[in-house]
Amino acid sequence: MGNVAKPRPGIPCVATCTGTNQLNYQKGFRYTYKYTTATNSFLQGSSHESSGVAIECLVNIDVLDKCHHMLTLKNTQIKGSMSNEVELLPGQEKLRSSLEKHPLQFSFQDGIIPEICPSDSEETWALNIKRGILSVLQDSYTVNKQKTVEEVDISGKCLSTYKVQGSLLVKFKNLNDCSLRSMAVTSLQSVALPNSASHQQILDSQLECTQSYKGGIIEMATCNESNVFRPFSKEGKGAKTEIVTTLKLLKMEEASPMPRVEQKTSQHSTLLFERESGKGKKTRYSSAEQVTDAVRQLCLTKGMTFESADLFMSLVFDLRGLSLGALRDLWQRALFKCRDNW
Template sequence: MFSFPLLPVMGGIKLFMLLLLSSYALAQQGNENAEQTSTCVLASRYKAYKKYVYQYSTQSQNGVVGAASLRNGPMLTCQVEVEVPQVCKFILHTKSCALSEVSSMDAGGRPVYRPAATSDAFEAAMAKNPLKFTVEQVTTVHLYPEPDEQDNLLNVKRGIVSALLAPVEEEQHNRLMNTVHGVCATEYTINAQKDIATDVSLSRDLSGCDQFYGRVQDSSPLALIQKLHQPIAKLIRSTQHCNYQFDNRRKHMSAAECTETHVFLPFSHQDNGMSSVVTQRLTLQESQRINSRNFEVEPWRGSWLHFQKAEGKAPVQTGDGVLRTLEDLKELAGIGGGQRRAGLFHMLVSGLRGLRNETLSSALPRMLDASAALTWQALLQCGTAECDSAALQAVRTVAGMPLEMDALVHGLSLQGHADAGRVRDMLSTAKFRQSKAIMYALAYTVRRFYRNSEGLRIPELTEVSDFMATILEDCSVNPEESFLALRVVGVMF
């Protein structure tokens, strides 16, 4: 370890701080330069300044193979337009979407579909917002959805984008490919060859994709055994087989079909048992030139291709329900009714998990007034990002900020999840109290979020940089605080 004499070299420390804070901007510049010099291997499949129109359909058939002929599940059809205003930069439009559901089975055991009751609303919602996305090489895909895009609709569009990511001519780039299940090892087979490979098949074991087990249920962060979803998910065998057809002269994709098969192993034997089969089809209708060259996005709104958990929370909600449950739980204190207390506490935690951030934030002061002890217990058992945010909000109301609160904030910073909201909450807590535990908690959160953001210029990171610069504005006032800030900045970047 090197040690620096703090007071005699204040000018040098200011220069050192300037260099550290500027690393954020330099990383962004490096990313921009790398983007300009990288080769986009998908450019031959989707040429710039063109629009490709596909007919898209997907259906899911769920049932018990070998026990009954009944299959249920939705079917979706859409007209998909893919604009390419710049090289490997795309704008996806989904039009004329129709949502259907199984009504019966015909004599041949095939499902008969009828329009779903929500089909018209679904069509309007799918057509409302285009989806912009970029592709670098084959494995790096960034989505830029509109701010009001619903999570469930974005997941549907993710599935379409995944099907559009056709294998490229350079075979070595097809061994790892990006899908809605993450980056997957892929087996690549050429079935027909002319000037180029015109018929290509892909096969994947989806359980090997890096985000296949990424969708988790909310659970208590205090549980002794964590991530129980992973061993349960491994009881499902999932494979995917795709076939792509290409135009020999223009090299673009003319047709594609992908079939995913998910088999629940405990209730399956050989080819019989509980299964779900998802099929996607794309057929090229036309391609034409376009004049648009515009592709403007806000980088901090970027998202990944792999499926994200849909929020599933009521659009209109209040905190009155959890407050009533808290009051009922408080009344049982000291008068027995242990079994009822357990049920009410479970109801309280479940109610907290269903609240949006703004609803929980406004209800929190009333909850703390009703019973601070029960509120803290419930928040620490909740495990959602909203509950963690509320816990940090509650920390800032504790007079004197005892060491227990420092330990709580530090513990929250060690969780694997870090998003822009968590950075804002940690920054607000650090502004409230600059203890060593909280400052390092801010550093760990920023570091994790910064790495996932790939160096993009994000407002929350700029706010953290401004805060640290303010602390170091005059190092001679509080040398120990300044030296702590320098170490914290070193941890961040």
């Protein structure tokens, strides 16, 4: 289940092409954008006590043909923040290498991106980041001129409402009503229940994007996403996550020579978020005893640090891989043992 890249050997990444020409990306040209996205989680009313992660990179869009484009990333930096402290995440070189290693071919139908063609060896987490970048680039209004349209992107399958404000195109999504949002492992992703009232949703999530064009090319795009955890959000308080993303055109130039790509690919997918299957991955903690050791380390930690936050997040995910018997064993070992009685 989920949005897994499907093998379709010998099928071109772009089998068809729209006959419209609302946008003006030129074949043989490269468009370089600066991309930044920052996720910040905090308790409302005390935003100085927050944590987050940010990604900065250069995005090259090569126009191989009218409807056949390719994305590559360069100069990637991934930073973590805790309160007012910002630093590069551990393993920076490995993360950068994974993100920049594989170009991503995609179908660009005059603003709409219905299909992507990832490399067979592309890591899922890296592909999801590229899906997020392309989601900012997508525009379903310009070609259709419909104010409300169903879109598929990293957020799910959602109704998007478009509004033209002068030279700007504004897109709004009520993410509470999106489908196909239940595939993420993290706690903030949710899925709307059929016929459920808005007050029954655990998360109150909204997205607004603004795109500006020059000469039929996206010159600037900014997206602001807000996720509020409803159960603890009375009187303007509670847990909140904000995501601010920008994509700014730096230059366009003729690409000479054009990058060589496989005209026929074996993997086809969409912009929908893809959950990692976990197959073939090593579990960090293979026994309740090892997880107990992680609990001990957390108990000894004083204050919030990057290391303690990373250890806690790893512990949460690794607990999911334990059997029922191992969890019971862990409960007996770790019960009431954060009081210097190890």
